[in-house]
Amino acid sequence: MAAETVKTTLSETATAARAALSGVEAIPGAEKPDPVMTAVGVRRSFGGIVAVDVDRVEIQRGSITALIGPNGAGKTTFFNLMTGFDTPDTGTWSFNGTSLEKVAAHKTAAMGMVRTFQLTKSLTKMSVIENMKLGATDQSGEKWWNGILPFRWRAEEHAIEARADELLTRFSLGHMRNEYAGTLSGGQRKLLEMSRALMTRPQLVMLDEPMAGVNPALKQSLNHHIRGLRDEGMTVLFVEHDMDMVHDLSDWVIVMAEGRIIAEGTPDQISSNTAVIDAYLGAHQGKSFLEDM
Amino acid sequence: MLAALKNNPKIRRRAIVALVVAALVVWAALSLHLHWSLVATATLTAVFGVDAMYFAIAAIGLNVQFGYSGLLNFGQAGFMACGAYAIGMTAHYWHISFWWGIPMAIAYATVFGLIMGIPTLRLRSDYLAIVTIALAELVRVIVRSVTFKKYFNASDGINGFGKTFIETTPFNQSGRYSLWPFDDSVNLFGRVLLLIIFAGMSVMLGRLIAERIRRDNKALRLVSPFVMFGIVMVGAKQTEYGGLGFKSLIVGWLVVFVLGFLVYMLMRSPWGRVLKGIREDEEAVRSLGKNIYSYKLQALILGGAIATFAGMMFSLSRGSVQPDNYSRDTTFFVLTALVLGGLAKVTGSIVGPMVYWGLSQFLSVFLFELTKAGGGRVELLGIPIISNSSQIGAYVQIALGLMLVLLMVFRPQGLFGNRREMALDGR
Numbered sequence: 001m002a003a004e005t006v007k008t009t010l011s012e013t014a015t016a017a018r019a020a021l022s023g024v025e026a027i028p029g030a031e032k033p034d035p036v037m038t039a040v041g042v043r044r045s046f047g048g049i050v051a052v053d054v055d056r057v058e059i060q061r062g063s064i065t066a067l068i069g070p071n072g073a074g075k076t077t078f079f080n081l082m083t084g085f086d087t088p089d090t091g092t093w094s095f096n097g098t099s100l101e102k103v104a105a106h107k108t109a110a111m112g113m114v115r116t117f118q119l120t121k122s123l124t125k126m127s128v129i130e131n132m133k134l135g136a137t138d139q140s141g142e143k144w145w146n147g148i149l150p151f152r153w154r155a156e157e158h159a160i161e162a163r164a165d166e167l168l169t170r171f172s173l174g175h176m177r178n179e180y181a182g183t184l185s186g187g188q189r190k191l192l193e194m195s196r197a198l199m200t201r202p203q204l205v206m207l208d209e210p211m212a213g214v215n216p217a218l219k220q221s222l223n224h225h226i227r228g229l230r231d232e233g234m235t236v237l238f239v240e241h242d243m244d245m246v247h248d249l250s251d252w253v254i255v256m257a258e259g260r261i262i263a264e265g266t267p268d269q270i271s272s273n274t275a276v277i278d279a280y281l282g283a284h285q286g287k288s289f290l291e292d293m
Numbered sequence: 294m295l296a297a298l299k300n301n302p303k304i305r306r307r308a309i310v311a312l313v314v315a316a317l318v319v320w321a322a323l324s325l326h327l328h329w330s331l332v333a334t335a336t337l338t339a340v341f342g343v344d345a346m347y348f349a350i351a352a353i354g355l356n357v358q359f360g361y362s363g364l365l366n367f368g369q370a371g372f373m374a375c376g377a378y379a380i381g382m383t384a385h386y387w388h389i390s391f392w393w394g395i396p397m398a399i400a401y402a403t404v405f406g407l408i409m410g411i412p413t414l415r416l417r418s419d420y421l422a423i424v425t426i427a428l429a430e431l432v433r434v435i436v437r438s439v440t441f442k443k444y445f446n447a448s449d450g451i452n453g454f455g456k457t458f459i460e461t462t463p464f465n466q467s468g469r470y471s472l473w474p475f476d477d478s479v480n481l482f483g484r485v486l487l488l489i490i491f492a493g494m495s496v497m498l499g500r501l502i503a504e505r506i507r508r509d510n511k512a513l514r515l516v517s518p519f520v521m522f523g524i525v526m527v528g529a530k531q532t533e534y535g536g537l538g539f540k541s542l543i544v545g546w547l548v549v550f551v552l553g554f555l556v557y558m559l560m561r562s563p564w565g566r567v568l569k570g571i572r573e574d575e576e577a578v579r580s581l582g583k584n585i586y587s588y589k590l591q592a593l594i595l596g597g598a599i600a601t602f603a604g605m606m607f608s609l610s611r612g613s614v615q616p617d618n619y620s621r622d623t624t625f626f627v628l629t630a631l632v633l634g635g636l637a638k639v640t641g642s643i644v645g646p647m648v649y650w651g652l653s654q655f656l657s658v659f660l661f662e663l664t665k666a667g668g669g670r671v672e673l674l675g676i677p678i679i680s681n682s683s684q685i686g687a688y689v690q691i692a693l694g695l696m697l698v699l700l701m702v703f704r705p706q707g708l709f710g711n712r713r714e715m716a717l718d719g720r
Contacts, residue, residue: 083580109582121577123570124717134570137582139563144591147562148555157563182717193577200582 013231017063017251018266024252026265026273029056036061036204036235037082037113042091044074044081051077052088053259059204064226064236066246066267069256070280075239076118078256079208083115084108095204110137112203116210118239120189124182128173131181131192132164133157135199164199171195171225187218194225205229207238211245223249247271255279327662330531332655337531339654340647341472343538346545347373347607348646351623352631353552353639354599359628360636361560362592363572365422368409369600369627371429374619375401376601378436378445381614384454386444391455398601405432406594414589429624437616450615459612464536472529472542483543490546491529495522501640501709541610548606549643552599557639559595568592569637629697635707637714644708652696656689 010018024030035058044052052074059065067075080086082093084105093100095113103111123131139160140146141153168174171191176184184192190210197205210226211219219242226249229236240246246253246267253270255263257279263270270276322329339345351369358364379401380394387393409428413421436445445451464470470478474487499518507513534542559565570578571585579585608614626649634645663671664682671679679685700707706715 085576085579104584105579106582106584109580114582115580117576117580121574121580123573123577125573125714126566126569130566130569133563134566134578134583135581141563142567142583144559144564144595147559147564150558150562153563180713180717196581 011227011231013062014251017060017230021060021063021252021266026269028261028264030264032058032060034061035059037095039082039093040091042081042088042093044077044086044088050259052081054078054261057254057261059235059237060252061235062230062233063251064230064249065252065254066250067237067239067254067256068246073256074259075256076208079115079206083113083206109200114197114200114202115206116193116197116208118208118212120193122181122184122189122192124180126181127178128168128181128192129161129164129177131196132168132199133160135196136160137200167195167198187214190214190222202234204235204237207236209239211240211242219245327666332658332662334531334533335658336651336655337528338533340528340651341532341542342650343541343545343610345647345650346542346549347603348627348630348650349549349643350552350603350606351600351627352642352646353556354596355627355631356636356642357556357599358592358596360631361565361572362568362589363418364589364593365418366425366593366596367422367624368425368429370619370621370623371405371432372402372597372600373604373623374432374436375405376604377608377614377619379601380605380608381451381454382444385446385451391458394605398605399598402597402601403594406590406597410590410593414586426621430621433616433619448616450613452613455609458609459537464539466536468536470534470536470539472532490550491522491525493550495525497640498644537612538610541606545606545610548602552602553639553643632707633697633700635710638709641707641709648708653689653693656692657685660685660688
């Protein structure tokens with residue numbers, strides 16, 4: 001019932017994203033018509049354990065792509081590698097055609113690639129609005145020699161504050177504006193982290209388990225917000241364990257297991273993929289828990 | 294206020310306790326027959342004294358590093374030594390005007406900060422703590438070593454620098470001066486200056502205290518700066534300083550206010566916001582496109598450059614640079630004074646050292662007077678506590694330590710810190 005209503009209200013951008021991906025073959029490492037991010041031969045091992053070993057993966061621009069896989073599949077490590085928080089042993093990866101090799105983590109954000117964290121990182125002793133304002137990139141007042149001269153950054157600060165307030169209202173955090181971020185609930189912190197990430201004006205938003213520990217009502221609204229990002233022309237890559245959500249939200253699904261990409265495809269194709277079922281339940285299992293999808 | 298006393302049992306209870314304690318203290322004080330005016334003068338002189346002044350400068354710097362950015366710098370004495378030796382070397386090695394000491398001190402602090410920060414700031418903060426403590430000691434060992442006597446004059450220290458500062462003092466070297474603005478020895482300029490400083494201080498402190506007592510009582514906010522001004526003026530009248538120390542004091546407290554204002558402005562700017570973000574969570578700030586490594590280095594160097602002024606003012610006030618003034622103890626006393634005042638607050642970093650030195654001086658003079666009144670020994674309930682006035686120093690340290698422990702238990706945010714911020718820590 002819920003799935004039907006979603007299908008009937010597909011937005012223009014969603015239809016466009018699904019149309020663009022309809023011609024893509026559902027195999028691991030499939031080439032996309034317009035990739036915003038491409039990773040080739042990326043490998044990272046910790047001691048003897050290979051955490052990530054991806055031959056090829058492309059993320060379609062303007063789509064919502066889900067990255068799923070059992071615990072320990074290397075999803076978060078993959079996120080870290082792509083955003084410069086960790087460095088792969090081998091491999092190349094690029095964003096918008098620019099190679100990100102040897103690009104520091106803070107520069108990827110300035111290029112339009114922003115991430116959130118699995119364990120929410122809200123800056124607890126700062127107010128919600130300060131958290132938001134910190135997100136804006138390239139502020140002239142962030143140079144110390146400008147810091148002492150308020151007239152050099154005040155106008156910019158007002159503009160940033162206005163944008164932050166707008167985002168806070170959209171994410172229904174407006175009433176918490178002046179509270180310490182530490183007083184927010186877990187779900188509100190997820191919302192804050194996501195809206196703070198949007199302050200960087202990203203092209204690609206990478207969300208690491210945005211729904212973890214969030215109650216069902218808030219999940220629906222997060223769901224709505226993530227769709228909203230696509231409608232504004234952003235690309236979303238998210239890690240998620242809730243299969244209903246993945247099916248509901250994503251245009252494309254990438255499945256990782258033991259560091260490798262084992263399957264790719266539309267949500268429908270993935271839910272009937274035996275390799276995925278094996279990865280989640282172990283091989284030789286008779287019945288799929290994904291059936292009810 | 295009166296209505297609150299009538300209606301709020303909690304406030305009433307507190308008021309009663311305060312009254313009882315005050316009565317007990319007055320009774321004890323009167324029954325002891327000590328030279329209380331001597332104790333008061335010594336205490337108030339220390340509150341505004343040279344030690345409090347140069348500690349305040351160092352604490353303002355340490356606050357930038359530790360309070361705002363979360364960098365555990367245990368090497369503040371090293372930065373202070375940079376300032377002291379920059380100014381000392383102008384006379385001992387370079388033979389140039391002592392004014393060159395200021396740019397040189399900032400250059401030394403920058404180099405020292407880079408040496409300290411580049412290898413450690415990518416690591417966790419505890420590594421920084423270890424390296425800073427070692428590097429500050431290294432500075433002290435180098436400047437007092439015989440090998441580099443040519444540059445730093447080893448353990449003899451340096452004298453005879455800053456002649457223009459020391460010899461052109463308008464105050465008589467052997468005279469006694471107080472901070473009372475209407476003293477005969479103070480000229481019109483000095484009077485205006487002192488009044489401005491005291492007024493500024495009273496407004497700052499008065500407002501803060503009013504906010505602590507009742508958040509939105511307008512009348513209290515209006516009255517408390519005036520009450521504070523009265524207290525400060527009465528206190529100032531009690532102080533007594535020598536000629537050179539007095540000049541260093543006036544210049545030094547001006548430096549405190551200028552640097553305090555600078556830090557206050559910086560911490561309200563987007564730059565300060567990034568530092569506070571780094572203190573809360575580095576990774577989050579990094580994901581938002583800030584180069585945290587560069588910001589941490591900037592904070593370390595700025596805090597260090599501020600601390601060099603502490604070294605400079607301290608050296609100028611005594612007319613000598615001594616390597617052993619910049620040992621680990623100095624770092625930890627500054628840190629103690631800062632925590633006492635309250636982290637991440639400019640007011641805390643200025644008032645903390647004043648309270649710290651005031652308390653320490655009060656305890657030692659009080660115990661000294663007590664020992665003198667008791668004929669060289671003090672007994673409590675028949676148990677001998679002090680049998681020799683040379684033991685007083687140790688007792689002062691014990692009492693200060695105890696007070697700090699109590700402060701950390703009952704008021705972990707320090708005198709001016711924010712309780713609500715502290716409460717968020719554990720989450």
